[in-house]
Amino acid sequence: MSNDLSHALQAQVKEALANKQTLAIIGGQSKKFLQTPVATSTLELVNHSGVIDYQPSELFITARAGTPLSEIEHLLAEHQQLLASESPHFSRGENLATLGGTIACGYSGSRRPFSGSLRDHVLGVRILNGEGELLTFGGQVMKNVAGFDVSRLMVGARGTLGALLEITLRVMPKPEAEITLRFECSLRHSAQCMVDFMHQSLPLSAMAWLEGAVFIRLQGTERVIQNAKQKVGGELMTNSPHFWQSLGEQTHPFFHAQSPLWRLSMPPSSHLEIPEQALFVDWCGGLRWWHTDKSEDEVKKMAAKQGGYAYLFRDAVPVSGDVPPAHLLALHQRLKKSFDPQCIFNPGVMGDSV
Secondary structure: OOEOOHHHHHHHHHHHHHOOOOEEEEOOOOOOOEOOOOOOEEEEOOOOEOEEEEEHHHOEEEEEOOOEHHHHHHHHHHOOEEOOOOOOOOOOOOOOOEHHHHHHHOOOOOOHHHHOOHHHHEEEEEEEOOOOOEEEEEOOOOOOOOOOOHHHHOOOOOOOOOEEEEEEEEOEEOOOEEEEEEEEOOHHHHHHHHHHHHOOOOOEEEEEEEOOEEEEEEEEOHHHHHHHHHHHOOEEOOOHHHHHHHHHOOOOHHHHOOOOEEEEEOOOOOOOOOOHHHEEEEHHHOEEEEEOOOOHHHHHHHHHHOOOEEEEEEOOOOEOOOOOOHHHHHHHHHHHHHHOOOOOEOOOOOOOOO
């Protein structure tokens, strides 16, 4: 059902400004394990929903922020298309994830190194800024322009720069066939193993290391897939889509550990001396998930020493989320001051004080 609440939401923001209130932007709350903004009121977008425009032949879709992510994925599947970013729902099958929340958090799945991040596929947005203005950026086709691409700035901003109202995304054709192959490999040798696969002419769409093995996903036509399988060998995994979905949605047994879960962005070739059973390596080595009871200071120092950064993703209590490293935080704060000078939206998230 289509439901445009733009003007009602705009009126609520203006009222909050007049009353010097702050607003927590609320969607389907599928990611409520992240830090909840400390605000005096809420701006609820879950009912601001509906697909506005979908042109399968032009490979784009436009929908309101409250539209369930599952609704968009089902619509695309009817036309043999999908969202290239493979962004997780984190809804445990409850269909809580919304398009706006997905964009605001900015997470990308295992396909990221091969098809680009969620940010790469955002073509345009309509937002409500911190001064109660309705603003539109971007369009329905890819364009290279000078200066900031505001549409993409909203990806991963956690609502701190404005409330997303509408998003236009580029979509891609669904591959005809898919298989996943498993190769025994130690963590220490996994980086070179992945590099070797990258240097071959393979239809790769995901590559990860877990529990003593490298896993590669091949997608394309049946003929291409079978030729690639004969070329590299490996153990054929059953139910390839379920395997990668369990990793992306964090329902795989690896994520059942009770210790805190850290998300580390690292150079693919970097190596951390940590127990193999506590680590899952995705994005061809660029993303590490680590269960550990080590202190925040120790984990962040270990990541920084390897040229990366880390943040606490999940714990017994809600956590802060992807706070930018210090050199990026200053830039984020300047953007915050431009889009939301009164800091009305999602106070306390991503070090957003100005």
